[in-house]
Amino acid sequence: NAGVTQTPKFQVLKTGQSMTLQCAQDMNHNSxxxxxxxxxxxxxxxxxSASEGTxxxxxxxxxxxxxxxxxxxxxxxxxxxxPSQTSVxxxxxxxxxxxxxxxxxxGEGSRLTVL
Amino acid sequence: xxxxxxxPQSLIILEGKxxxxxxxxxxxxxxxxxxxxxxxxxxPVSLTIMTxxxxxxxxxxxxATLDADTKQSSLHITASQLSDSASYxxxxxxxxxxxxxFGAGTRLAVHP
Numbered sequence: 001n002a003g004v005t006q007t008p009k010f011q012v013l014k015t016g017q018s019m020t021l022q023c024a025q026d027m028n029h030n031s032x033x034x035x036x037x038x039x040x041x042x043x044x045x046x047x048x049s050a051s052e053g054t055x056x057x058x059x060x061x062x063x064x065x066x067x068x069x070x071x072x073x074x075x076x077x078x079x080x081x082x083p084s085q086t087s088v089x090x091x092x093x094x095x096x097x098x099x100x101x102x103x104x105x106x107g108e109g110s111r112l113t114v115l
Numbered sequence: 116x117x118x119x120x121x122x123p124q125s126l127i128i129l130e131g132k133x134x135x136x137x138x139x140x141x142x143x144x145x146x147x148x149x150x151x152x153x154x155x156x157x158x159p160v161s162l163t164i165m166t167x168x169x170x171x172x173x174x175x176x177x178x179a180t181l182d183a184d185t186k187q188s189s190l191h192i193t194a195s196q197l198s199d200s201a202s203y204x205x206x207x208x209x210x211x212x213x214x215x216x217f218g219a220g221t222r223l224a225v226h227p
Contacts, residue, residue, distance in 0.1 A: 004158070031212055042119065042204070042217030043159075050212050058213050090158055094212070101147065101166065104215070106158030 002026050006091050006107035013081045013114045021076040021110050023091030029105075031094045032074040033058075034066060036087040037109075043090065049074055081114045088112070117142045119207050119218035127224045132195055136221045138188040138205035146208040150179050150190050153202045153220065162190070162203075195225045 004025045013019055025032065030051045035043040045058030047066040055066050063085060065077045078085060089110045094102040122137045140148070147166045151159035163172045163179040165188070172179050176193045192199055202220040209216060 033212075040219055042206075042219050044217070045213055045215070048213055056213065092158075101164060103161050103164065104149075104159075106160070108158050109156070 004091055004093055004105050004107035006089075006110050008110060009108065010111050011113070013078075013112065015082060015114060017081050018077065018079050019081065019112075020078075021089055021091070021112075022073070023075060023107060024073045025091075025093040025105070026072065027093060027095070027105065028071070029093035029095060030071070031102075032068070033092040033094070033104075034064075034074070034076045035090045035092065036060065037090060038087050046076065046089075078112075081112075083114045086112060086114045117207075117209055117216045119205055119216050121203075121205050121218040121221050123221060124219075125222040125224070127226060128195055130195060130197055130225055130227050134192050134195060134223065136190045136192075136203050136205075136223070138190070138218060140186050140188070140205070140207045140216070140218075142186075142207040142209050142216055144210055145183065145186075146210040146214070148179075148181055148188050149206040149208070149215075150177070150188075151204040151206060153204060155201070159204055192223075197225050197227065199223060200225045 007022045033048045034046040049055045049068040052071045091107040119140045150162040153159040165181045178191045181188045204220045205218040
């Protein structure tokens with residue numbers, strides 16, 4: 001019972017490099033999310049996908065792109081990494097009760113350092 | 116501006132003792148309030164979800180309360196265990212998939 005799986009767990013990039021964070025869930029959930037977590041701050045929403053085929057910007061989308069590849073997979077891409085994108089990234093999916101009472105299931109996080 | 120404030124920032128207690136964590140919010144419209152536990156190096160895990168009409172919800176040794184009039188919630192941990200050492204995050208929903216407002220969390224350390 002894997003739940004939400006993220007890869008890679010750790011990554012070090014140089015400024016200007018690109019990379020993609022992968023996320024997959026095996027719970028057949030429609031909605032998926034990408035958050036970043038920085039010290040002393042609450043999680044902030046980068047992008048979300050309410051259902052397969054749709055994606056929308058969250059609070060802090062600049063410098064990121066997403067792809068909802070299918071119902072299971074939702075990837076986050078950094079086209080030209082900047083030191084300000086050093087953070088811990090969490091993928092999540094929400095259970096089928098919807099945003100009102102649905103449970104949010106998180107992956108284990110991807111720790112990204114941009115030098 | 117929608118905000119969720121948690122106090123204290125950090126807390127140390129002895130194993131077996133009780134503690135209460137606070138969450139104050141200014142979120143409108145209010146939909147529901149959630150508490151999550153996040154172990155070091157792991158993702159958050161849901162403890163409770165409370166809607167407007169609920170004022171208490173328990174999950175084992177964790178009891179969450181909600182006062183929608185004063186916009187305050189608390190998480191009470193009874194008979195703490197070493198495994199309770201974690202960050203506890205309060206999250207308020209303003210409605211919609213993109214409207215979850217996260218607090219910065221309270222870091223709890225339980226010492227033997």
